[in-house]
Amino acid sequence: SQKIEQNSEALNIQEGKTATLTCNYTNYSPAYLQWYRQDPGRGPVFLLLIRENEKEKRKERLKVTFDTTLKQSLFHITASQPADSATYLCALEINSNYQLIWGAGTKLIIKP
Amino acid sequence: DTEVTQTPKHLVMGMTNKKSLKCEQHMGHRAMYWYKQKAKKPPELMFVYSYEKLSINESVPSRFSPECPNSSLLNLHLHALQPEDSALYLCASSHLGGNNEQFFGPGTRLTVL
Numbered sequence: 001s002q003k004i005e006q007n008s009e010a011l012n013i014q015e016g017k018t019a020t021l022t023c024n025y026t027n028y029s030p031a032y033l034q035w036y037r038q039d040p041g042r043g044p045v046f047l048l049l050i051r052e053n054e055k056e057k058r059k060e061r062l063k064v065t066f067d068t069t070l071k072q073s074l075f076h077i078t079a080s081q082p083a084d085s086a087t088y089l090c091a092l093e094i095n096s097n098y099q100l101i102w103g104a105g106t107k108l109i110i111k112p
Numbered sequence: 113d114t115e116v117t118q119t120p121k122h123l124v125m126g127m128t129n130k131k132s133l134k135c136e137q138h139m140g141h142r143a144m145y146w147y148k149q150k151a152k153k154p155p156e157l158m159f160v161y162s163y164e165k166l167s168i169n170e171s172v173p174s175r176f177s178p179e180c181p182n183s184s185l186l187n188l189h190l191h192a193l194q195p196e197d198s199a200l201y202l203c204a205s206s207h208l209g210g211n212n213e214q215f216f217g218p219g220t221r222l223t224v225l
Contacts, residue, residue, distance in 0.1 A: 009152075032211055043116075043202050043216030044155065051211070089154055098143045098206065099168060100214065102154035 003027065004103040006090060012109045013080050021075040021106045023090035030092035033066055033073050034100065038087045047088075048075075080110045118203050118217035126225050127193060133220050135186040135203030144186045145214065146178060147202040155202055161186065162208055193224045 007022035023033070032051055036044035050057045050066045050073065057064045063076040077084050087107045091100040116137045125131050135144070143162045147155035160168035161180040175197075177189040186203055200221055204214040 034213060041200070041219070041221065043204070043219050044214075045216070046213035049211065049213060093211075098145075098160055098162065098208065098212075099157060104154050105152075 004090065004092060004101060006088075006103040006106045008106055009104075010107040010109060012111060015080060015082060015110050015112050017080055019077040019080045019084070019108055019110070021088050021090075021108065023073040023075070023103055025071050025092055025101075028092065028094045028101075029068065030094050030101075032093040033064075034091045034093065035062075035064055035073075035075050036089045036091065038089060038105065044089055077108075082110045082112055084108065085110045116203055116205055116215050116217035118201075118220050120220055121218065122221045122223075124223045124225065125190065125193065127195075129193075130189070130191045132190065133188040133201055133203075133222075135188075135217055136184055137205040137215065138184055139205060139215065140183075140207075141205035141215070142183060142208050143206045143212075144180060145204040145206075146176075146186070146188050147204065148197075149200045149202055149219070159188075190222075193222075195224050198222055198224045 003026045005024045013019045034049045035047045038044040048064045050064050061078045065074045087105040089105045090103045119134045146158040149155045157170050158172045159178045164180045175192050179187040200219045202219045203217040206212045206214045
């Protein structure tokens with residue numbers, strides 16, 4: 001069955017450094033991979049989407065890479081700030097029925 | 113308007129109660145979703161509606177009954193719930209087809225006593 005792993009339950013990063021989060025998957029060839037941010041008690045907020053034929057996507061301080069050979073996506077936040085502290089979820093869209101397969105999330109803590 | 117609204121924000125109910133959760137969006141999205149989320153877990157898909165018709169039901173117990181009265185509204189009717197059903201219930205919407213982000217509401221925090 002499809003399995004999605006995000007690198008760790010929690011990641012502590014010093015303010016100003018680059019945070020790198022990992023999303024690994026098995027058994028499927030997703031058409032799209034999405035990253036969301038979720039704050040406690042709130043719904044996820046969409047950040048970036050990358051297609052299977054794209055290697056990299058950027059938005060301000062965010063960068064996503066997608067390696068379909070390694071079956072891995074990396075999510076980078078450069079010049080991290082305490083306000084970036086949240087849980088980050090990756091989600092795969094594997095077919096056209098609008099269903100996303102979600103990773104468990106990585107809790108990112110940016111320390112001042 | 114790029115917002116999905118959900119009411120109520122919090123709900124406490126007994127196991128014999130009947131209640132409803134409501135969700136609304138005015139972004140013209142024709143796909144709407146109900147998710148259940150437990151603490152420190154990812155969202156778990158319950159139902160998907162496309163063009164106001166139920167297209168996915170992820171083997172959800174019948175004590176949860178979805179309804180899509182029109183293209184902007186989505187309800188989740190609750191009856192005879194169990195304490196283990198306590199969770200954050202999230203509504204989301206999106207355009208149809210691939211390559212589409214999902215817009216989530218703030219959720220309803222449900223506690224079943």
